[in-house]
Amino acid sequence: MSKKDPGTFRQILGHYPTGVCAITGTQPDGKAAVMIVGSFTSVSLDPPLVAFFPDKGSSSWPKVEACESFCVNVLADHQESLCRILASKDPNKFEGVPHRLSTRGAPILDGALAWIDCSLHAVHEAGDHYIAIGQVHDLDIHHLGSPLLFHKGAYGKIQPPLEIK
């Protein structure tokens, strides 16, 4: 099995667990854009920068990019079914999703644990993905709770710690 084989790459890298975020924005025509990512990460404190890695083949990324501002919504462990809908290619996937708008106009999803409102700072090429960097303008905790996780190709939750007697 070659280590460059995409299946092997995915399988081995899938051992690294991630949280799951919905990147949201409002396009110039007023329609919402949304994309689910597991690649969200913080980058810099001064200035405050965050990043995620859109696939060059994504049809949602050009819509998010056109928004120029975006909001990172950290999904809670009870939002798996919403996540599955938002990760689909359904053009109406955002219809009826409860939210309010950030001061920069990006949707903040009801039930998300935290939100980070950004302007698009830079986009770099990296193989078959982009590195999208956001400058953080505002952020807050939305709800207390536990995050939705993704690990070895499946959704998961943080297990409560075992009681040690």
Ligand SMILES: Cc1cc2nc3c(=O)[nH]c(=O)nc-3n(C[C@H](O)[C@H](O)[C@H](O)COP(=O)(O)O)c2cc1C
């Ligand atoms: C848990 C999870 C994490 C994902 N992470 C990313 C990611 O980091 N970057 C990306 O481009 N797509 C990611 N995707 C795929 C997109 O959410 C979406 O399903 C894919 O881009 C196909 O739809 P599109 O063509 O509308 O973009 C992820 C999907 C899931 C379910």
